[in-house]
Amino acid sequence: MKSLILILSIISSLFSSSQYTFLVNEYDKEIELEAKIIAKIAKSSLNEDIRLFIPNITNMEKRVYSKYFLLTKTCENSNFVFVKNNKEDINSCSQKNKLFFTNNYKKLLSNRKYFGAFFWNKSRPNIVFIKARLTKEHIKLPKDYDQFVEDFDER
Incomplete structure (x- = not known):
């Protein structure tokens, strides 16, 4: 009887651990979509x-993003900077010859350094570009992106 209980306990723990693996895979898929x-x-x-x-x-982000990009260890060696929800801002990084993108809508609105944002809202991906900043940076996006361009008055 003890051995039967032990076997059932082991089988039960195997099934519960696969549930956690499923959660990791879902997170990995979200990062994969974001990277694409x-x-x-x-x-x-x-x-x-x-x-x-x-x-x-x-x-995990390094592993996923390296499929699509050459990743740099410093801001100075990059030409595209994606600032995620970190508290520190990267003011020390020169804006010269770089485009700045974020995943924080509030950061996009409050800091003119960023020309756009990609963020999740209610489990849906959202993309926003600021028209004046696109013009300032001489960025010409394909027509597919017109629906994501917003014209804010930035006085």
Whole structure:
């Protein structure tokens, strides 16, 4: 009887651990989708090979993003900077010859350095570009992106 209980306990624990693996895979899929969208935006925004810098990038993000980009360890060596929800801002990084993108809508609205944002809202992906900033940075996006361009009065 004890051995039967032991066997059932082991089988039960195996099934519960697969549930956690499922959650990790879902998170991995979300990062994969994010990386694909950022890759498409970056390639549409720049007419050169993309050298991406993400401050405080995690190992999982490195693994996923490296499929689509050449990742740089410093902002200075990049031409596209994707600032995720980190508290520190990257003011030390020169804006010269770089495009700045974020995943924080409030940061997009409050800091003119960013020309656009990709963020999740109610489990849906959202993309926003600021028209005046696109013009300032001489970014010509394909017509596919017109629906994501917003014309804010930035006085």
